[in-house]
Amino acid sequence: MMDILTVDDADPAEPGPATPPHVPVGLYVPVRLGSAGGQQVRFSRTPLGVRTAVGFTSPERLYAVLGPGQSWIRLAEPALRSLAAPLGVTTVTVDPQLAAPAAVPRTPVEHPCARRLVRPAVRGPAGAGVVRRVPSGP
Template sequence: MAELLLGDDPEPPDRFPAGPLCVPVRPGPSGYATRLFRTPLGERTAVGFTSAQRLTATLGPDQAWIHLAEPVLRSLTAPLGITTVTVDPLFSASAPAPVEPAAPVPALRIA
């Protein structure tokens, strides 16, 4: 085996498909479309979950989803410039709480 010199990094292993993923979708004018998310750094990413239970735990029971293979998800999002697929994201912002309408502010009268 060749000895690695300082600064020589081996090539990273090839990506392998994640298998069938539960992919969140939303209704659109032509049927359903995959939902896209943002990473903590603001990059757009496709998201897939390895089980329906993980999807439900993160996005809630009302989230629609479909099964897609990871290479298919990549090919669907590549034309949009999205090169990242995040599998089983651990953190998600909670849904915003409904906001109660503020009481009307009485008008000021200047005499």
């Protein structure tokens, strides 16, 4: 009888692919021009203010958040972590969304418990400390 080799019967000693085909090999990491002329990785902050390294799965996603003029390099996620670790950055955010404050200031809404400002009574000459009243009547 003939044995039929299927995909599930692969030799366990044979190494498989390093990464599945649907997982991106590298991230598109935003960079800026450094003072010495080289490129430096740009770091961002989370909405809670924690510094994070950022990477995008495609240039289109990077441009959608940071604009079409943003420079980038391709790095694997472990390499990005290695660059960020000496700076104390331990978080990597993949495909972040823009979280910026509103561009137009909102009109303030008065809280129902807010106290209204009451103007003081009109006083006499400086230092007099006396309220002048105009007598009414003839």
